[in-house]
Amino acid sequence: MSRPNPAQRAVVRRLVWAGVVAVGLLALRAGLTEMPEPSAWQVRADRWLPEVSAVRRLEQTFTPERDGLAGMDILVNPAALKPGWTVTVRLAAEADGREVAAVALAATGPPEPTVVRFRFEPQPGSAGRPYRLVVDAGGEELPPGLVAAAGDDPYPEGRLAADGDPIPGSLRFRAYYRPDPGQLLGTAAGALRDIPPVALGVGLWLLPGLGISALLGWPEAPGLLGRAAAGSSFSLAYWPLVYYWAGRLGLPAFQVGLGLGVGLAGTAVVRRGRSFRPPRVAPDPAEGLLLGAVLGLTLLVRLYPLGDLSLTPWVDGPHHALIARKVLEANRVPDSYGPEVETPAFYHFGFHVQAAFLARITGADPAEAVGLAGQLLTAWSAVLAYWLVREWTADPRTGLVGAGLAGLILTFPGYLLSWSRFSLAAGLNLLPAVFLAGREWFRADRAAGVLGILLAGLALTHYRLLAMGGLFLLLLTAFSWKAVGRCPRFGVRLALALGASVLAFPWLISAGGRLLFPAARAVGEAGLKSDPFPWDLVARWPDGPVFLLAVGGLLADAFAYNNAGQRIAEELARGEWPQLGEYGTAYIRLLAGLVYYAFGVSFSGISILWTWLGMVGLLFFYLAFRTAFPLGHHRLYMGLIFLFPSMLLWTSSLGKDALMVLFLGMAAYGAARLRQGLGLPAVAWLALGLLGMLPIRPHLAAVFAVALAASSLILPIRAGLLTPVIRVVGIGAVAAVSVLIV
Missing domain, CATH: 2.60.120 (Jelly Rolls)
Incomplete structure (x- = not known):
């Protein structure tokens, strides 16, 4: 039997992509399209x-x-x-x-x-x-x-x-x-009147960051998008530092920050001249259109609900609005947020500074500015993810996948709006620049200084993310130790990084005295008692390792799944099939019940099983990385994917997350093999991963399928007269399906 020729393989490959899109449409039928x-x-x-x-x-x-x-x-x-x-x-x-x-x-x-x-x-x-x-x-x-x-x-x-x-x-x-696409577009059209003041606010906010980026010469070859991404990262660090030090020195923060920002930008123009402007690079139109489509769709979805809200919901929403009002009225970070908010004034004020700045420029109420600033920062994460992945992998197509993940999946629109986790969003937007500066800080003086500034801003924005950034830097340094040992100026660059981050040292000392040390003392005192800390559970095998690994998960949904699984196992033992929902939580309950029915009830055992499945999913992600990027930094990726705190926590207990990581990893591995060439194993892993996601989180299966279809549009194909038409029409189709999904 003759082997298929390239044209036949191309036809079959497109049929596979059509099947992927069909699976995505099936996921839409699951019904998770409501807001x-x-x-x-x-x-x-x-x-x-x-x-x-x-x-x-x-x-x-x-x-x-x-x-x-x-x-x-x-x-x-x-x-x-x-x-x-x-x-x-x-x-x-x-x-x-x-x-x-x-x-x-x-x-x-x-x-x-x-x-x-x-x-x-x-x-x-x-x-x-x-x-x-x-x-x-x-x-x-x-x-x-x-x-x-x-x-x-x-x-x-x-x-x-x-x-x-x-x-x-x-x-x-x-x-x-x-909402249908017409409603989304109508809302966007109605918001056009707010564009001029918001654009002015964003421009003034971005000005000092662009000046710092140009003066430091980082990134070295940014391009227009790289300059904007780096400038936004510097501005995220700059404004909290200015408001903090203005409060300590008794100065008006807004006026000082704006004047200093204009001075930085002017100095950059005078000193660097034409180099202040990024070099002209002819981008791929398809990549630009896709990135613009992702950003536009993300903005539509995130800004659409704000028109009906006077206050972002959930417990953090009123706190954000009150703290932003306090910062706006005091024109600095106040000594106290009381009596309205009991949270100490040193806690997570970075985002509130950004919201207060936007409120002052636009004249909006602080509550409205909080929602607008939070959703703008969350949408901008798509561009920052594209910048990070593109620079790290030197592959713009992979950057587009990162943009889709960050904008439309990992920060799911309803979640961040409902929970108002805007301080976390601001901190996450700093991490791409921290990662890019961190990979070269021991090789270049300017990268070391940049890293120190960004870490100082990250400390004032979200100190827990500062701990994650520190973990990343330690991993990067450990996996690059041979290269570090060959750097003669390692000590100088370490001093530069620490010297630039000294701007946040007074705050870190204050936060440690007010929060960290008392919390550690309270935990230590509680640990000496049998209640509430379960030392007996820690010391008992095999419950101890499970408890230590998944303490966060076990204290949340895992107990509910455990109880439901026991009840379902009892029903199955009586010959009754349980009445459950179609997907999601009900599906995990059914799986837990089937495991208990087959092997007996053991909370420790099922927790270890789910943890093992989550680890297998991480292994699939690692295999996908090695397959897609044979020359990539495999050891660094392995350290990050297996040791990143969020990946450890959410894949280590009974719940949806471990299985989703398993099936996402399978689908990613299948997609990576599919890019290398068509084959039955590639299609099998991709299909198994997508079908496994459907009953758990069908909306993620849908977006994954559309993302794969979009990636096929930017793969190299034989040039021809219809190539641009095929790309533009395909991008439009993908954007339309994405609107329907979201």
């Missing part, structure tokens, strides 16, 4: 209704704030239902009584409280229109303790009633929306 109502995520159930047995009907009215209402969930207690009972939850439009959706509750589900989710076609024009959520049992009395309720009502003009009589609070429910 949650952010204001509802702060509501916590504090009681169960009805509280008495004479209630026949519960009604909750609410008015959505957005168009495209497409889903609801409600927290119920199936244990309250008796066999044979059926309760119906209906959603109806208040204006005409039209039933939108309904779901029946029966006593066949799991006995613990369960979130019941029902979906329906997006409702056009749902914003401002009242809807009614009805819970009844066909005229019979509702069982007490059936539906969760809360003391607060997050929706405007909402009302809770029992048999028509108003009662305080609201049902615990959440609404979900599915």
Whole structure:
């Protein structure tokens, strides 16, 4: 049998990519395309209704704030239902009584409280229109303790009633929306009026960073994007340092920082002349279009919810707004955030300085500036990831994959908005520059100075990320020890790095005295007692290693999965198949139950099994790196992928993360082999990884599939008249599918 010729192999390879896109579309059908109502995520159930047995009907009215209402969930207690009972939850439009959706509750589900989710076609024009959520049992009395309720009502003009009589609070429910691309683009068009002041604020904020980058001559050959990325990193470090030292010296921080920034930029123009401007480099149009599409899509998704919010939700949102207001009013980092915020004034103020600066330039309320600054920084992480990966691998195509991961996957839009982790986002945006300067600090004086400045800014922005950056530098130095030993100026460069970072030393000493040392003392005192620290667990085998490795995970979702797995194993032993959801949490519970049913209940054993699966996934990532980049720094990558704190934590306990790392690693390995040439093993690993992701996190499977399809557009192909057309049309198709996914 003759071997296929290159043309036949190209056709088969494109069929494989078409299959990848098909898997992505299947993931879309899983339904994780809705955006949650952010204001509802702060509501916590504090009681169960009805509280008495004479209630026949519960009604909750609410008015959505957005168009495209497409889903609801409600927290119920199936244990309250008796066999044979059926309760119906209906959603109806208040204006005409039209039933939108309904779901029946029966006593066949799991006995613990369960979130019941029902979906329906997006409702056009749902914003401002009242809807009614009805819970009844066909005229019979509702069982007490059936539906969760809360003391607060997050929706405007909402009302809770029992048999028509108003009662305080609201049902615990959440609404979900599915915006179409037209709504996203309409929101973007409506925000055009805010572009001039925001652009002015961003330009003034970026000015000192560009000046520092040009004066230090780092990066050496930046290009336009490299200069902007490095300048933003320097500005992220510059403004917290200025506000901190202005507070210590009693100076107006904004005026001092802006004047010093203008001076730095002017000096750079005078001293370096034309070298202040990056050299002109003709970029690949396809790469520029793809990076622009990723950044634009990320901005659309992240800025879209801000129009309906006066305050970013979750517990950190009010704190961010109050701290930013304090910084804005004091024009420096104040001595205290009290009495509104009990957090000490030295804690994580780097992001709040950026938000206060934006509020002063644009005239926006500090609460609005917090959301805008946070989402802009989070979206910019896509560009910084592209810069980092491109410089590290010398491969722009791999940089585009990094941009897609950072912008659309690793910082999932709903997560960072709902949790308001903007201080973390600001710190993460500093890490790419820290990594790039860290890989050459012992070879070049300017890189050592740059590293010190960036580490000083990182300390004021998020000191936990400073610890991660320090771990990276130690690993890099250890794996490059032979090269370090050949550097005659190693001591001088170490002194330069420490000397530049001395700007943050007073703060580090203050933070250590106020937080680190008291916390260490409290942990030590607690460790001498049997309660609360479980020293007996640490000393017992095999529970001890599991506890030490996954203490964070074991104290969170792992216990819930363990309990659910035991219950499912008992049901399987009775010959009953458990009633569970389609994917996600329910899938992990089922797997835990199957393991317990087959091998017996052992929390330590299943934790070790999941940890082992997570480690296998990391091995697949390492194999993918070696396959895709044969000349890459394999030892450094191995140290990072196996020892990075986040990878250690989240892959070391019973949960979704270990399995997701396993299947993502398989898919990455298959994709790496597919780039080297078509073969059955490559397709098998890719298909197995994608199919394994589908029941756990289908949205990640969808984005992974689209990212692979996008990467096929930038692979080298035979030049021809239609090559640019193929690339542009393909990029447009990928962007359209990405909009649908997000």
